Amino acid sequence: MSHSQTAQPLAIGVDVGGTAIKTLLVDAQLRPLHSLTAATDTTSSGATYASIVQAIEQTLASAGYATAQVCAIGLGVPGQNDAQAGIVRLAVNLHWQDFPLTARLTDHFGVPCFLDKDLYMATLGAFRFDNPTRTRNLAYVAIGTGLAAGIILDGALLRGPHGIAGELGHVIVEPSGAPCNCGVRGCLETIVSATGAVRLAREAIARGDVTSLRDRAPLTARAVYAAAAQGDGVAVAIVDRIGAELGRALRTVVMCYDVEEIVLGGGVTQAGEQFLRPVLDEWERQRRRAALARKVLRPEMVRLADPTRNMGAWGAAAVALERVMG
Numbered sequence: 001m002s003h004s005q006t007a008q009p010l011a012i013g014v015d016v017g018g019t020a021i022k023t024l025l026v027d028a029q030l031r032p033l034h035s036l037t038a039a040t041d042t043t044s045s046g047a048t049y050a051s052i053v054q055a056i057e058q059t060l061a062s063a064g065y066a067t068a069q070v071c072a073i074g075l076g077v078p079g080q081n082d083a084q085a086g087i088v089r090l091a092v093n094l095h096w097q098d099f100p101l102t103a104r105l106t107d108h109f110g111v112p113c114f115l116d117k118d119l120y121m122a123t124l125g126a127f128r129f130d131n132p133t134r135t136r137n138l139a140y141v142a143i144g145t146g147l148a149a150g151i152i153l154d155g156a157l158l159r160g161p162h163g164i165a166g167e168l169g170h171v172i173v174e175p176s177g178a179p180c181n182c183g184v185r186g187c188l189e190t191i192v193s194a195t196g197a198v199r200l201a202r203e204a205i206a207r208g209d210v211t212s213l214r215d216r217a218p219l220t221a222r223a224v225y226a227a228a229a230q231g232d233g234v235a236v237a238i239v240d241r242i243g244a245e246l247g248r249a250l251r252t253v254v255m256c257y258d259v260e261e262i263v264l265g266g267g268v269t270q271a272g273e274q275f276l277r278p279v280l281d282e283w284e285r286q287r288r289r290a291a292l293a294r295k296v297l298r299p300e301m302v303r304l305a306d307p308t309r310n311m312g313a314w315g316a317a318a319v320a321l322e323r324v325m326g
């Protein structure tokens, strides 16, 4: 062996979203080297693909590395995927149907590429990189425009034969409630999501409730949480309701899976304590009432994801590296 410096193999994790692509370049020890966020051009199937290629190339160029130094690329993609075959079966927002994503990227970059559902990549990211108690039983709940839970039991990700395991957002909590995208009424995500927060705000305004939300344009989940932080009573009631509903759903997660840690991530959780407090308030109400709740619903089990890490990109980078390094 010569003493000349051997180039370290690098890996890239990519979190592909309908509005943004987030990348993370890591070295062989999973140390972060560079990351970026780029807008997703979803005007066509080809445009979405080109956005990903561009984001990866830009990540390498900005960090001063060559494509030849990369040994693997991992991607978290929303929608239905065949992870084994590397094919995106259906991702409506990305205009992909039976899109051979990993084959295309391998042709372009000359390295093995791996894809999985974005939720699963983020769950693995939280399990690996945001797990101070080193538990082997963890739930990662992503709350954005919708809601889904990734479950890790005894260190293994729960997928189910159809990749449906953890679709908690479509558990019906209010049978005569608002219509859900999935076709039924009152799914959890019609209340606990950015979409749910905005809907509840619009309903309050339509009822004639006195609230500063009337003047918020655009009316977003962020605006609802900001108004609640400023003491707007209607906004506080919405935020409390979302928290209580999520608290009950997390009780279900604990009862079904016996997880020891619940990590809450996704856009809506950026409201921080404003988001978390009503969830824990619901657990506290239950704990005051019942011995079982006091035993199983321990407040320290629930926390917000580390906001400085994009769990999806971290999980994807780790999966890519592990698949090629063994």
Ligand SMILES: [Zn+2]
Pocket (backbone or CB within 6 Å): 169, 170, 171, 180, 181, 182, 183, 184, 187
């Ligand atoms: Zn639904």
